[in-house]
Amino acid sequence: MTTGRSSFPATGRQRQFDALVRSLSGDLFRYAYWLSSDEALAHDLVQETFLRAWRALDSLREATSAKAWLITILRREHARLYERKIPQFADIDDVDVPEERDAHMPEFAGEEGLIRSAMLKLDPKYREPLLMQVLGGFSCDEIARELNITPAAVMTQVFRARQKLKAILAGDKPFGARVELS
């Protein structure tokens, strides 16, 4: 792939970007959703990620590394969001408590719903490497590079993430139901 900006014909660059958006925006949205726990915020994050990616498209050297590259941009954008976030204060009576809210939403019903609720309860430290592995399809070494931690730490975190998830699920199951744990 050519990397110099001037050597890319404008239409070729646009076609490359279109292909990236169409093939990876769904995966990125899901990743952003579980990172931020908010659909609207996830939409904004993905859009901003691709706008930054468009400006830096020439730094993408291999198409096969596009997903990892975009996830790096998205994580930075997410971190930036919290750097400039101003705390919002609301009356305690007006607060939409996630557990109460989730109980009434169809996407939080059934077995997959229980897992979704459990994922949202996981500490981000455990949730993120698990997301990268399950949603992103990354190996422990790739996750380690992205999160800037050792592969051993990644293994520990995904191990604990699964254990915690299964423990939360076992606790959330209605009385009499049994969750089969490996």
Next chain:
Amino acid sequence: MNCLEFRRQLNIDPHVDGDFAQHRVACARCADAHARACGFERTLRHALDVAVPANLAESILLAQATREQRDRRPLRRRATWIAAAAMAVLAVGVGTKLQSKPLPDIAVSHLKKEAFVLGKTHPIGDDEIRNAFATFGIALNDVPAGSSFVACCPVGKFVSVHLVVPENEGPVTVLYVIDDRHEQRQDFIKDGWFGRSIPLAHGTLVLLGHDAAHFDQLENVWSASLRSATFKA
């Protein structure tokens, strides 16, 4: 690899090969545990596959095209005329199909297609709004404040300037449909949206929102702005 290491690896990554796979073949109990773990992984994967918003890719590409256009301001004048011409062709081309639909239906349908812009809250500059109207030969003297989005959009067989005004009660969409002047001012409710259409100058101003609290104020400021505007033939 022994059973303990195998069970640990199950919780780290149950899809690896090598010693892990060999132990699975050799140990029936661990093979059962592996099958259960794979079932859990499938359920986990499905649970994480949350629904992606409709038209996500299109909304990103539109945002990129809009920003790209803004960044190339020197070329803008020629590009806007091309865009206007393209929209006119599009309007004529598809207009016959949409001609019979009433304006409230067409406006709400357009709003739904571009629902993602309702989330925009950052104020835009007066020049962007002036340029959008200028695309259709309308020179605004006064630009009402408070808009967070503007674009030139085909609406049915006509073209329009599409704006979003964020309010405390929720965003209000302001559409000025050009050359489609309705006879009467009317309030309507369509698919849960409150709406108002106001014949104004050579077109119709349409307001849409989940709350109509700001309709009077928006009607006043946009009526004043469009009445004082210059319309080129």
